[in-house]
Amino acid sequence: MIKMVTVDMDGTFLKPTNEYNRSRFEAIYQTMVKQDVKFVVASGNQYYQLKSFFPEIAEQISFVAENGALVISEGEELFCGEMDLELVGEILIFLADLPEVRTILCGRQSAYVSQETDPVFVDYGRIYYHRLNVVPNLSELTEDTFFKFALNVPEEMTEEIVTLFNQRFDGEITAVTSGHGDIDLIIKGLHKANGIQLLQKKWGIHEDHIASFGDGGNDVEMLRHAGHSYAMSNGSQVAKDAAKFVAPSNHDEGVLVIIEQLLDKNQSEKA
Template sequence: MTVKMIAVDMDGTFLNSQQDYDRKSFNQLYKQMKQQNVRFVVASGNQYYQLKSFFPEIAEELSFVAENGAYVVSEGKEIFTGEIDSSTIHEVLTILADFKEGHTILCGKNSAYVAESEPDSFVEHGKKYYHRLKKVPNLFEVKDDTLFKFALSFPVEQVGEVLDQLHQALGDKVTPVSSGHGDVDLIIPGIHKAHGLLQLQELWGIKKHEVAAFGDSGNDLEMLKHAEYSYAMRNGQPKVKVAAKEIILSNDENGVLVKIAELLGN
């Protein structure tokens, strides 16, 4: 088997419960990837600026499918940027106002935005995933940015029910996907992690049968179905385990790095 691209989700997959990874092991594997001309791609629902921070020495060499595919950057160059038009943004914000226990971050290319009325605890939670997060009087007034995603947070036990309600309320305007914990992303229909990987495959001439992908949540499903070699974490959601070809060790057992070593022939 020849793998030329390895795509990893971050939270719950590449990162352990402490929001970190075995940097020494990864650095050794990354050197091998470069020697074997294997591309390493970070594919996450999180913000580009947050994702870069995990790889300070090599961020400019890597490719990022950020914001669930809405923003794709390779070696510091923008490859793809999605956009939700302003009338849809307003319509979705109006619908979200009816979800009393939900909290909303509006995600754009330059920054993410949160309403001043949101509790401090939610804003602090948001800053973990969105290193550029601005408080604004209200989200209806956000302008001068390309907006491409809503990041929502709900009590964990409500997520299943909320996803159903959002599907019904939003129709085909945006697609709700679970991204783990109590988080739900509203993404542009058809713009997901697999779409982002395709942009990079075209850039590099990499075929589907040369792609390996790792994930744990609902927003990884398209990517896992797309990749020839697909791996779900032992700690992953049940539907993700069904979609993947193999279930591997959990994110707290270095599951991704163990499997990458195997893929590289170690």
């Protein structure tokens, strides 16, 4: 019996066009409501961007945003991580010696980029961060609660940069990749599975009754945690190794295909 569905967005729930089949999902969601199945969006992206995909139901569903650093459930903030300002400063100093890395500093109120950042990258960042402010200097920011760095590097350097940060800041942060040269620096232990566990406590749902969907390295903990975990056929090998099953690709609406099957099985088990 499935009682909670958690979905990554890019490369998973969303098609390559950055959209999803809204009419098909609306029918699925109504069935989920009838069966009291919780729907959770679990993504590395900003909360304000994620909720824009679900304008009609954003206050009814839950979001594990920023790779678990921010958890909003049915309009209520359950958790907000906080990176020590001294650590933020140390990371910024370290980044200053890596000119090939483009940086977004993520906070509760907004995300931020330096005014020296390539405008093309700023436009790219606005796709995932609907609140993105250009500021003179990231190191001078103190008025927000910061919980993540979002980096972009040449794709062939991804693993090298991930290893570099995990070695330099071992025990303080974790560097994870979501593909296409995108890397998140997250507070140690604040991954998607941690956010999902907070929601489990709220609703009294065991992980055996969770179905999770993902495609990248930042989905690994979530996929390992869920009793029913699906890596997308278009996903990375690390996601497939962590998951119990493989779903059809995001191009083929694989998440919706599998949820429909799971809800049908729920119904038959109740009969």
